[in-house]
Amino acid sequence: MITIYHNPRCRKSREGLEILEKSGQKFETREYLKEPLTEAELDTLISKLQIAPVQLVRRNESIWKENYKDRDLSDRELVAIMAENPKLIERPIVEKNDKAVIGRPPSNIEKIL
Structure with a gap:
């Protein structure tokens, strides 16, 4: 199953959603600002993205900028911060099976389809 972690207020996220709709593949949409990801879900996504947690931070x-910018934070702390503040998570993220991509640019999504 394909999942898009989506913020409808974000242009790039809307573009990513459109790519999925045009693909004809079944997918589910999770508006992660309304239904925040847990730390465990973030850990799984970060692993599938094959990135460091800091690379997922906006x-x-x-x-x-106001709370964390100049702090030396561990990966565990970064994951906890993103779980508490989902607005800090890059978007959109598209997950399919054991892989995931950040849709910036939105054309990255085509790599996973």
């Missing part, structure tokens, strides 16, 4: 968000 570092231009005010929450990040």
Whole structure:
């Protein structure tokens, strides 16, 4: 099953959703701001993305700049921060089986289809 972690207010996320819709494949949409990811779910996604947790953080968000920017944070702390503040998670993320991609640019999504 394909899952898109989606924020409807984000243009890139809407573009990613459109790519999935046009693909004709079945998928589910999870609006992660309404239904936040747990730390365990974030750990799984980060593993599938094959990135470090800091690479999933939206570092231009005010929450990040005001509270975390200049702190030396462990991977575990970063995952906890993203679980508490889902707005900090890059978007969209598309997950399929044992792989995931960040849809920035949205064309990255085609790699997983």
